Amino acid sequence: MGKIYIVGIGPGDMANMTYRAAKAIEAADIVVGYGAYIELIRDYFPEKEFASSGMTREVQRCRLALEKARSGLKTALVSSGDSGIYGMAGIMLQVLNESGSQIPVEIIPGVTAASAAASLLGAPLMHDFAVISLSDLLTPWELICKRIRLALQGDFVLCLYNPRSKKRSGYIGIARDIAMEYRRPETPVGIVRNAGRKNEGCEIASLEGMLNFDIDMFSTVIIGNSATYVENGRMITPRGYVL
Amino acid sequence: MGKIYIVGIGPGDMANMTYRAAKAIEAADIVVGYGAYIELIRDYFPEKEFASSGMTREVQRCRLALEKARSGLKTALVSSGDSGIYGMAGIMLQVLNESGSQIPVEIIPGVTAASAAASLLGAPLMHDFAVISLSDLLTPWELICKRIRLALQGDFVLCLYNPRSKKRSGYIGIARDIAMEYRRPETPVGIVRNAGRKNEGCEIASLEGMLNFDIDMFSTVIIGNSATYVENGRMITPRGYVL
Numbered sequence: 292m293g294k295i296y297i298v299g300i301g302p303g304d305m306a307n308m309t310y311r312a313a314k315a316i317e318a319a320d321i322v323v324g325y326g327a328y329i330e331l332i333r334d335y336f337p338e339k340e341f342a343s344s345g346m347t348r349e350v351q352r353c354r355l356a357l358e359k360a361r362s363g364l365k366t367a368l369v370s371s372g373d374s375g376i377y378g379m380a381g382i383m384l385q386v387l388n389e390s391g392s393q394i395p396v397e398i399i400p401g402v403t404a405a406s407a408a409a410s411l412l413g414a415p416l417m418h419d420f421a422v423i424s425l426s427d428l429l430t431p432w433e434l435i436c437k438r439i440r441l442a443l444q445g446d447f448v449l450c451l452y453n454p455r456s457k458k459r460s461g462y463i464g465i466a467r468d469i470a471m472e473y474r475r476p477e478t479p480v481g482i483v484r485n486a487g488r489k490n491e492g493c494e495i496a497s498l499e500g501m502l503n504f505d506i507d508m509f510s511t512v513i514i515g516n517s518a519t520y521v522e523n524g525r526m527i528t529p530r531g532y533v534l
Numbered sequence: 535m536g537k538i539y540i541v542g543i544g545p546g547d548m549a550n551m552t553y554r555a556a557k558a559i560e561a562a563d564i565v566v567g568y569g570a571y572i573e574l575i576r577d578y579f580p581e582k583e584f585a586s587s588g589m590t591r592e593v594q595r596c597r598l599a600l601e602k603a604r605s606g607l608k609t610a611l612v613s614s615g616d617s618g619i620y621g622m623a624g625i626m627l628q629v630l631n632e633s634g635s636q637i638p639v640e641i642i643p644g645v646t647a648a649s650a651a652a653s654l655l656g657a658p659l660m661h662d663f664a665v666i667s668l669s670d671l672l673t674p675w676e677l678i679c680k681r682i683r684l685a686l687q688g689d690f691v692l693c694l695y696n697p698r699s700k701k702r703s704g705y706i707g708i709a710r711d712i713a714m715e716y717r718r719p720e721t722p723v724g725i726v727r728n729a730g731r732k733n734e735g736c737e738i739a740s741l742e743g744m745l746n747f748d749i750d751m752f753s754t755v756i757i758g759n760s761a762t763y764v765e766n767g768r769m770i771t772p773r774g775y776v777l
Contacts, residue, residue, distance in 0.1 A: 299649070301552065305553060306552065306553050306554035306557075307552050307553075307554055307643065308552060308553060309544065309549065309550050309551060309552050309553075309645060310548060310549050310550075310551060310552075310553065310556075311549035311550055313553075314549075349775055350775055350776075350777060373645070373649045373652075373659075374653075375649055375652040375653050375657055375658075375659050375660075376648075376649065376652070376659050376660075377659075377660060377661075377773070378660075380652075380653070380656070380657035380660070381657035381660035381770055381771065381772060381773055382660075382773065382775050383657075384656055384657050384765075384768055384770055385770065385772065385775070385777060386777065387766075388765045388766055389777050398652075398653040398654075398656075398657070399653065400550065400645050400649035400650050400652065400653040401645065401649070402552060402616070402643045402644065402645060402649075403646070403649055405619075406542070406616045406618055406619065406643035406644070406646055407643050409616075409618040409619070409623075409641075409643070410617075410618050410623070410641040410642065410643040411641075413623070413627055413641075414618055414623035414624035414626075414627050414641070415618075416616075416618050416619050416620075417618075417619075417620060417621075417623070417624035417625075418620075418667075418673070419664070419665060419666045419667060419673075419678075419681055420664070420665050421662070421663070421664045421665075421685070421688075421690060422662060422663050422664075422665070423662045424661075424662060429773050429774030429775065430661070430662075430774065434689070435662075437688060438662055438688040438689075438690065441684045441685070441687055441688035441690075442664070442684070442685075442688065442690075444684055445664075445680060445681040445684035445685065446677070446681075447664060447681065447685075522627075522631045523630075523631055525627055527624055527627055527628065528624065529624060529628065530620070530624055530625065530672050531672030531673065532592055532593055532625050532628070532672065533593075534593060534628060534629065534632050
């Protein structure tokens with residue numbers, strides 16, 4: 292009988308993948324995913340059959356995974372990071388519900404971009420934080436701005452996913468301008484590109500100067516709260532322990 | 535030369551640990567951690583030397599790790615979940631900075647409780663979310679309440695860590711009462727206990743009825759946003775794809 296594993300592969304390298312994620316991919320007859328993510332893992336599973344599709348073809352990818360599972364194949368649907376955080380888990384469950392299929396599903400979590408980025412920067416997520424995607428493909432930009440404002444008012448650390456793409460190159464600048472209304476200009480901002488992948492990059496900027504750094508669609512941006520500081524090259528949001 | 539690995543072991547079972555976390559523990563001469571977390575992993579590393587300490591002894595644990603590393607040992611300091619999310623990374627870096635030591639440090643991320651819990655519930659974290667700890671050991675309760683309110687106003691999914699302990703048994707009830715001001719009484723709430731551990735438990739309640747379920751200090755509570763629903767026993771926060 293077929294089965295669908297919805298697998299979070301983590302940042303992209305084998306080291307940061309869980310045993311369970313790797314075992315599910317090994318157990319699968321076919322692995323379905325966005326082309327760029329398939330490329331991250333193809334070499335680790337040289338015997339495996341892969342089926343990839345384009346970036347905005349999420350629904351089609353889930354339908355393909357369902358079709359393969361219905362034909363009796365063990366099918367792994369992969370997301371980078373955690374499949375449950377802006378990943379494929381939601382849309383796959385929606386496609387499954389729509390179909391009325393009783394195919395078994397197992398959701399396998401992974402290391403999300405916030406965790407991978409934070410580990411390279413130091414310890415910026417030691418206190419309450421808000422995760423916000425700047426992609427307005429599926430969310431009105433006004434709602435995104437509202438959330439940024441409220442998170443800043445609450446002195447949350449902000450973790451921004453999808454901070455920039457070709458079509459919305461200015462959004463990260465607007466987010467930074469809003470942040471300047473609530474945080475000191477010297478508030479530390481961590482910018483991590485391609486965490487756990489080739490060309491990994493990691494910089495600590497100030498809120499004021501953050502736009503001088505390369506920020507692209509493969510970046511994660513972490514804006515500190517009012518207590519976040521930098522020492523010895525590492526970004527730290529103290530939790531309040533007395534040394 | 536000594537070294538400190540700050541390791542997120544994930545929920546607690548080997549399956550959900552990353553290769554990198556396991557390798558760091560294997561490479562370590564000694565593993566330092568809170569007793570209950572050490573117990574989770576002791577059997578996976580039968581040859582290893584462990585040093586544990588009590589729950590509120592975080593600073594002492596970091597000083598012990600530093601002392602071991604300074605004596606030339608490779609030392610793994612372990613946290614459950616992700617070491618960078620309410621974990622040991624921050625306080626370890628602070629202790630290190632205070633000491634002026636140049637001991638090398640490597641921070642190894644893991645699967646955080648939000649991800650582990652979400653994977654058992656369905657797909658509740660498909661959209662922007664706020665992570666808030668209800669522990670007031672180091673944070674004023676008024677600030678915690680303010681953050682809950684602002685996150686609700688922003689229609690964030692709420693992910694509550696440390697929802698209850700003996701000393702603050704009523705806080706989760708207050709959080710729920712605040713949520714009732716902003717969300718429908720039937721808003722889905724996921725309650726996950728001991729994700730990835732013995733006695734794992736997972737329930738989907740309504741906001742109105744959530745206090746009828748067991749919530750303890752090993753639980754993670756996820757309160758849906760205005761669009762979150764339950765279908766076929768799974769909690770889904772839709773991202774907005776058109777099927």
